[in-house]
Amino acid sequence: MKKIIRLTVNNEEHQLAVEPNQTLLDMLRDQLGLTGAKKGCEMGECGACTVIMDGITVNSCLVLAMQANGKRITTIEGLETEQGLHPIQKAFIEKGAIQCGFCTSGMILSAKVLLDKNPKPTEEEIRSALSGNLCRCTGYQKIVEAVQSVSEDDVGPARQES
Amino acid sequence: MSQYNVIGTRAPRVDAPDKATGRAVFVDDMKMPGMLFGALLQSPYAHARIRGIDVSAAKRLPGVKAVVTAKEAGLVRFGVSPARYDETLFCSDKVRHVGDNVAAVAAVDLETAMEAVSLIKVDYEELPAVFTIEEALADGAPLVHEEYPRNICAEVHQEFGDVEAAFKECDLIKTSSLTSKLQNCAFLEPQACIAFYDHWGSLTLYTSTQTPHYVQRTVAMVLGLPVGKVRVVKPYTGGGFGAKASASHLELAACLLSMKAGKPVKMRFDREQVFWHGRSRHQFFHTMTTGVKKDGTILALKNECYLNGGAYCSFGIATVYYAGSLLGGPYKLPNMKYDGYRLYTNLPASGAQRGHGGVIARSCWEQQLDMIAEELGMDPIELRLKNVMTAGDVTCNDLNMSSLGMKEAIEVVRDASDWNNKKGKLPKGKGIGMACGFFVSGAGYPIYRSDTYHCTVVVKLAEDGGTAVVYTASAEIGQGSDTTFAMIAAEALGVPLEMVRVESGDTDFGVDLGAYSSRQTLMTGQATKEAAEDAKRQVLEVLSKELNIPVEDMDIKNGLVVFKNTKPDFTALRTRYQKEHRGWIDNPGAEEELSFREASRIAYLARGTIVGTGKYRPPELGGKFKGAAVGTSPAYGCSAQVAEVSVDEGTGKITVEKMVDAHDCGRAINRTSVEGQMQGSISMALGEALFEEVKFDDKGRILNADLAEYKIPTILDMPKVDARIVESNEPNGPFGAKEVGEGNIVPTIAAILNAVYDAIGVRIHELPLTPERVYLALQEYKNKSKTKS
Numbered sequence: 020m021k022k023i024i025r026l027t028v029n030n031e032e033h034q035l036a037v038e039p040n041q042t043l044l045d046m047l048r049d050q051l052g053l054t055g056a057k058k059g060c061e062m063g064e065c066g067a068c069t070v071i072m073d074g075i076t077v078n079s080c081l082v083l084a085m086q087a088n089g090k091r092i093t094t095i096e097g098l099e100t101e102q103g104l105h106p107i108q109k110a111f112i113e114k115g116a117i118q119c120g121f122c123t124s125g126m127i128l129s130a131k132v133l134l135d136k137n138p139k140p141t142e143e144e145i146r147s148a149l150s151g152n153l154c155r156c157t158g159y160q161k162i163v164e165a166v167q168s169v170s171e172d173d174v175g176p177a178r179q180e181s
Numbered sequence: 182m183s184q185y186n187v188i189g190t191r192a193p194r195v196d197a198p199d200k201a202t203g204r205a206v207f208v209d210d211m212k213m214p215g216m217l218f219g220a221l222l223q224s225p226y227a228h229a230r231i232r233g234i235d236v237s238a239a240k241r242l243p244g245v246k247a248v249v250t251a252k253e254a255g256l257v258r259f260g261v262s263p264a265r266y267d268e269t270l271f272c273s274d275k276v277r278h279v280g281d282n283v284a285a286v287a288a289v290d291l292e293t294a295m296e297a298v299s300l301i302k303v304d305y306e307e308l309p310a311v312f313t314i315e316e317a318l319a320d321g322a323p324l325v326h327e328e329y330p331r332n333i334c335a336e337v338h339q340e341f342g343d344v345e346a347a348f349k350e351c352d353l354i355k356t357s358s359l360t361s362k363l364q365n366c367a368f369l370e371p372q373a374c375i376a377f378y379d380h381w382g383s384l385t386l387y388t389s390t391q392t393p394h395y396v397q398r399t400v401a402m403v404l405g406l407p408v409g410k411v412r413v414v415k416p417y418t419g420g421g422f423g424a425k426a427s428a429s430h431l432e433l434a435a436c437l438l439s440m441k442a443g444k445p446v447k448m449r450f451d452r453e454q455v456f457w458h459g460r461s462r463h464q465f466f467h468t469m470t471t472g473v474k475k476d477g478t479i480l481a482l483k484n485e486c487y488l489n490g491g492a493y494c495s496f497g498i499a500t501v502y503y504a505g506s507l508l509g510g511p512y513k514l515p516n517m518k519y520d521g522y523r524l525y526t527n528l529p530a531s532g533a534q535r536g537h538g539g540v541i542a543r544s545c546w547e548q549q550l551d552m553i554a555e556e557l558g559m560d561p562i563e564l565r566l567k568n569v570m571t572a573g574d575v576t577c578n579d580l581n582m583s584s585l586g587m588k589e590a591i592e593v594v595r596d597a598s599d600w601n602n603k604k605g606k607l608p609k610g611k612g613i614g615m616a617c618g619f620f621v622s623g624a625g626y627p628i629y630r631s632d633t634y635h636c637t638v639v640v641k642l643a644e645d646g647g648t649a650v651v652y653t654a655s656a657e658i659g660q661g662s663d664t665t666f667a668m669i670a671a672e673a674l675g676v677p678l679e680m681v682r683v684e685s686g687d688t689d690f691g692v693d694l695g696a697y698s699s700r701q702t703l704m705t706g707q708a709t710k711e712a713a714e715d716a717k718r719q720v721l722e723v724l725s726k727e728l729n730i731p732v733e734d735m736d737i738k739n740g741l742v743v744f745k746n747t748k749p750d751f752t753a754l755r756t757r758y759q760k761e762h763r764g765w766i767d768n769p770g771a772e773e774e775l776s777f778r779e780a781s782r783i784a785y786l787a788r789g790t791i792v793g794t795g796k797y798r799p800p801e802l803g804g805k806f807k808g809a810a811v812g813t814s815p816a817y818g819c820s821a822q823v824a825e826v827s828v829d830e831g832t833g834k835i836t837v838e839k840m841v842d843a844h845d846c847g848r849a850i851n852r853t854s855v856e857g858q859m860q861g862s863i864s865m866a867l868g869e870a871l872f873e874e875v876k877f878d879d880k881g882r883i884l885n886a887d888l889a890e891y892k893i894p895t896i897l898d899m900p901k902v903d904a905r906i907v908e909s910n911e912p913n914g915p916f917g918a919k920e921v922g923e924g925n926i927v928p929t930i931a932a933i934l935n936a937v938y939d940a941i942g943v944r945i946h947e948l949p950l951t952p953e954r955v956y957l958a959l960q961e962y963k964n965k966s967k968t969k970s
């Protein structure tokens with residue numbers, strides 16, 4: 020039996036009918052067409068499905084759509100504003116932190132939550148904040164460098180939403 | 182100042198903005214109208230006879246649109262090497278590993294398809310199975326394939342020079358071994374595809390693959406379609422590393438289901454199925470004996486290797502050859518003997534993985550060279566420098582090192598790691614180790630015997646003149662090949678990178694053997710360069726006629742036409758161009774140089790669409806002996822690495838603290854991408870060295886078919902990698918470029934093994950170096966030393 024839920028995704032309000040066993044990941048991908056969150060394992064092991072829910076990162080494959088009722092969700096598609104790409108997105112592009120791109124959405128969102136709370140993290144803090152996001156391509160070094168390159172000032176404007 | 186404008190820069194990747202914003206489309210992100218979902222029925226047994234299959238209940242389930250088994254699929258055999266086509270789309274007589282494919286269903290949604298699969302009744306008769314090399318070779322062992330006695334899938338026996346005679350000249354002869362475990366490529370994107378068969382009899386397959394060309398051929402062959410009616414398109418792909426380098430049952434089943442149901446069919450593996458499908462690095466058992474002179478000169482190597490191949494051959498023939506041939510360099514080695522055996526067992530098939538066939542062989546040998554250096558009282562780097570090859574050297578098995586920065590790479594890592602002050606001088610529990618390696622820049626021959634070009638490329642100039650489009654069937658799988666070809670085309674055409682667009686991964690664009698054997702930069706790069714130069718020549722020919730200037734006196738650079746002698750009056754051409762673009766705001770000003778955009782528009786007006794074509798096929802390579810084809814390449818990349826580790830003697834836990842890495846990639850096309858390949862390959866090797874192992878129970882079921890228990894390196898496991906690019910000028914590569922994607926994985930494991938020895942004084946001959954294994958090795962060593970004293 021489908022249930023109606025209400026939630027805010029990337030600053031837009033939605034009312035959706037979802038199955039009780041439907042994951043937030045499937046809801047985002049199939050019902051809202053937000054395919055930036057990826058299915059790497061569907062078991063909470065890889066972080067490719069990472070989204071931000073009420074300010075913290077979650078593996079959306081482990082969250083039921085119904086649990087997102089009343090929540091604010093930010094996906095990778097919500098980071099770009101009229102001013103352009105988010106500074107973390109720019110940094111990932113410029114520093115070569117993206118190869119196949121399958122981990123990228125999750126990486127960027129995990130980095131965003133970290134920088135929102137802690138704009139000047141140490142390398143250790145960066146590594147620990149991204150430790151739930153697997154990447155098989157990059158060896159992580161350019162990802163760390165990209166996050167490091169985003170300075171406190173750069174993060175400013177994008178920090179308000181979510 | 183570099184002589185190039187685009188080559189050698191750190192240009193951001195062309196696909197990065199779409200990937201950073203979630204817009205890049207992977208197969209699983211795609212939907213088509215009326216699309217059905219497919220699911221596979223896979224064997225629960227490692228070895229069983231199929232006595233009957235009853236699909237009637239599955240067919241009756243509402244929502245089911247097609248059910249297929251071997252009856253519908255037929256029994257056309259396929260595989261990777263035509264010499265070992267040993268698979269069929271679905272098993273008919275028996276299943277050979279857990280996860281072997283028996284049937285498939287297409288239904289209106291995935292749940293229905295999975296329910297239908299569960300309704301198919303298969304009558305199995307379980308058979309005794311073999312899982313290890315010993316079991317496979319035992320007298321009277323059950324046979325995985327009846328036509329392969331003793332379960333030997335392939336064997337290789339080669340000798341170059343005379344190893345036994347050479348050993349007689351040696352002052353020191355050393356024997357050691359190395360055992361590895363089954364690996365998984367563990368890319369983040371599980372295989373997925375959508376097949377669509379239309380009423381005109383054309384089949385389009387969107388798939389996550391490294392090799393659209395081979396998939397196209399296999400699909401056509403197995404399903405009996407003309408090759409020209411099968412189009413394979415690779416959208417963005419989330420890594421491959423080897424396991425996506427051949428056609429899979431998933432792809433074939435989706436195609437067949439679409440043909441039966443007349444609708445598009447989507448299928449994907451879940452993570453567990455990625456492991457069942459396997460096709461990653463084999464388990465190797467190497468034993469090597471090396472003979473040297475007192476001064477460290479290497480005279481001979483005897484190498485024996487057994488590979489646990491799993492149920493099918495896949496890439497296995499190439500693998501078993503590579504495990505011998507890739508030891509021919511980068512040291513001068515006059516005598517080499519190799520005996521290799523690949524065995525069939527009732528496990529998922531192994532195939533190719535980054536550094537194909539060469540990684541464990543190299544790890545074994547480089548650890549042994551370290552042992553030899555110690556016994557000779559030589560520094561390991563000194564031993565290597567003493568024997569290293571240089572450009573122009575040819576190995577005893579006929580591999581031609583047309584460029585080779587091996588010596589430079591060794592010197593770079595020696596200095597950058599402060600080796601001389603650290604080797605043997607670090608406190609107990611800390612160690613430093615080094616190793617080298619080299620790899621092909623593309624296999625010299627296609628997988629099927631053929632005189633085919635390895636790639637064809639078309640560069641089309643947009644009719645308005647402002648953009649060049651590169652059409653290539655090559656595969657961007659994350660390594661950055663689209664960017665590489667955009668940069669090569671821009672440089673060869675003489676335009677800024679922004680004026681180039683790459684369309685790739687579509688078999689309609691030509692032939693390209695795909696992303697494997699580290700081939701695309703050199704091979705597709707050469708074809709791209711030729712195509713761009715061809716387009717440029719055509720533009721200059723038209724200009725030559727219009728302006729009455731010889732072609733040789735003109736060039737295009739940075740998007741502008743360069744006149745080598747006097748600048749002609751080109752106002753008439755400009756006026757023509759401007760007339761056609763009346764009202765446009767970006768027309769060239771009167772004072773500006775003649776632009777590529779204008780010239781290429783004028784060329785179009787004179788000749789129609791300007792299309793440049795390029796192609797590449799390696800020249801005849803290598804020797805005439807059996808198996809000479811495996812290992813030959815137009816060029817070889819090489820690397821040297823230094824690892825620093827610390828070992829907790831209380832727990833056996835190893836931490837890799839730092840890696841210094843130097844790789845000779847010829848001329849670096851994109852420096853950031855080269856470093857990315859170096860750092861990425863080190864992370865894969867580090868996982869293989871320290872913890873990666875696919876484990877099985879005694880029924881051949883995988884115990885850790887997931888990313889929690891099959892642990893790949895996280896960001897916390899990775900040390901800082903100091904990546905140093907060593908450039909050489911490869912005569913056979915585009916702008917002097919050669920490979921980096923695979924060669925750089927080759928030395929890492931041995932560098933870590935040697936560093937661990939430096940830290941704790943114990944040699945370990947089995948991978949991975951789990952805390953338990955290291956701890957036990959330490960205990961054994963301590964007990965031994967106690968009984969001695």
Ligand code: FES
Pocket residue numbers: 057058059060061062063064065066067068069078079080081
């Ligand atoms: S798909 Fe959710 S953690 Fe892997």
Ligand code: FES
Pocket residue numbers: 116117118119120121122123153154155156157369419420659
């Ligand atoms: S870029 Fe491929 S998994 Fe991270």
